[in-house]
Each structure stands twice: as C-alpha cells, then as structure tokens.
Amino acid sequence: MARPYRSVLYIPAANIRAMEKAQGLAADAIIFDLEDAVAPGEKAAAREALAGALGNDYGRRARILRINGLTTEWGEADARFAAGLAGRADAVLIPKVDCAADLDQAAALIPDTPLWAMMETPLGMLNAAEIAAHPRLEGMVMGTNDLAKELNSRFRADRLPMQAGLGLCLLAAKAHGKVIVDGVFNAFKDEDGLRAECEQGRDMGFDGKTLIHPAQLAIANAAFAPTEAEIELSRRQIEAFEQATAEGKGVAVVDGRIVENLHVETARKTLDRAAAIAAMAG
Ligand SMILES: CC(C)(COP(=O)(O)OP(=O)(O)OC[C@H]1O[C@@H](n2cnc3c(N)ncnc32)[C@H](O)[C@@H]1OP(=O)(O)O)[C@@H](O)C(=O)NCCC(=O)NCCSC(=O)C[C@H](O)C(=O)O
C-alpha cells in the first residue's frame, strides 16, 4: 500500500467551508461528494464549488471525487468535469457499480484518472470479483447504507446482515490487490459504536473506514493503524526469523509461537503500513 487509507472523509461538494477545513484535518483521504450529499437542485453549483476547492492544498491526503451515476441526469456532466481536472483529483469514485461493464463506461468517459467503485448493490456484491479485476480500478468503498436499503436489512451492531456482502467484496479486493475501505457509521456522535465498528472492519481486513464527520477521524486513524505492540512484535519476528535462517532453520519461535516466512511477510507489511502512516504526519 503506497499510502494509508485509515480515514476516508466524505465532504459534500456544495459545502465550501467544510472543503476548506479539510486541508487541516487528519484524514488520509477525502471523498468530495457530488452524489448523495448534494441536493438535486445544487448539483451544478456543487461542481463549481468543487472546481474552486480543488485548487486548495490537501497535502498528502488522497483526493477522490464521487460523481453521480452515469444513468442519472447529472452523471455525464460530472464525468466530463472529472475528465477535465488534469491531475487535481487522485481518483474518481463511481457509485452503485453493478458489473465491470459499468467501469468500462466510466473509463471511456474519464480516460486518465484511476477509478474507484462504490460497492452497494446486490448485483455489485455478486459481481465483486470482475469489478475488482477491472484494470482501471484502484479501490473499492463499501456503501452499506444503500446495501441495507436494497437488502431491506435491519441495522444491527454486529452487522450480521452485511457480512456476506462485506466478505465477498473483501475477498475480491484482496484477490486483485485493490484497496478496500469499509462503509460509514451514521451515528456520528456515538464514539463507542464507531470504535466497535472500526475494530470489526480492521479485524476483517479492511484498509480503513469511510467517515461523515471530522469527529470520527481520530477513532478510525487509531483503529486502522498498527499498534505499538504489533510494530514491536513485527520487528522481533523479522529479527528472529533472520537469525533462524542464518542458522539454516526455516522456522523461528517468538513468544511461544512459530514464525515462518509468511508471518514475516505480514510483519514487513505491518512495518510498511506504520512507515506510510508516519509519512502522512511528516
Ligand atoms: C452530518 C453533517 C450534516 C453534520 O454537519 P454539521 O451540523 O455542520 O456538523 P458540526 O456542526 O458538528 O460541524 C463541526 C465542524 O465540522 C465541519 N464539518 C462537518 N462535517 C464535515 C465533513 N464531512 N468534512 C469536513 N468538515 C466537516 C463543519 O463545517 C464545522 O466546521 P466549523 O464551521 O469550522 O465549526 C455533516 O457532517 C455532513 O454533511 N457530513 C457528510 C455527509 C455526507 O457526505 N454524506 C454522504 C456520504 S455517506 C454515503 O453516501 C454512503 C454510501 O453511499 C452508502 O450508501 O452507504
């Protein structure tokens, strides 16, 4: 992972104040939203506000632009806008992607910018593998609100009704080496609820979480970063394995557990992730 995606903050593109504020927020990435966070009558004004805001300095934060779906009345104008940004966005996020052909269509209209896909429809879940395999795709974002609406599922703290969809998308993203971030936690004043959902997402293997409010940033940043204990253990595992290898052994033992080359790969990834996070701060 070249950069971390622990915290991916949605900002309505019509909200000039929030887009300015984001230059100083501890988000790893920003999604400038032209879709659900912008009222139908505000779409053109939001595009204009966003054109101005993309002149701001967002530092190392990834700038992701979410356009409206290409089947909507705003989609094509959004895509033309995205295609004209000349490097001022790092990726364009396509909502409600059902299949790889949806990405072909977006790729033809937006030739030079990496694409990300919102994974939030039942067909998208079933076609996650072909979506993740798309050559222009760099990342996937779970859209758990839309998915819950389509499934007619109920909110549960353990997200049991979401597990099949989350799992399919995770498998697809990991199989094709793509970034994948978890869906939003709507109750933005409920810190304990957010922390629990972040921990669940981290345990499952998500790279980070999409967020809707700055108050959620610190919790996501902490949950998706390697802990000090994980970093320290990774260093000791690498050292012990190198020592074992030098002695002609294929296995080391650290804290009573075996360490093989696959564990060393995980340890190195942990250290790489910690370094990428440190680079964000520096
Ligand atoms: C939820 C909100 C409407 C709350 O806004 P507000 O009442 O203004 O909050 P506060 O007064 O607490 O704000 C405090 C300051 O923080 C700034 N702020 C607020 N939100 C953001 C933000 N997202 N990014 C940056 N800055 C933000 C305010 O401007 C205040 O600043 P200051 O003036 O200096 O005090 C609001 O948070 C909001 O609109 N959130 C984003 C909602 C959104 O983007 N929704 C769409 C994405 S979710 C989705 O679609 C998921 C997916 O598709 C699915 O299907 O699941």
Ligand SMILES: [Mg+2]
């Ligand atoms: Mg959605």
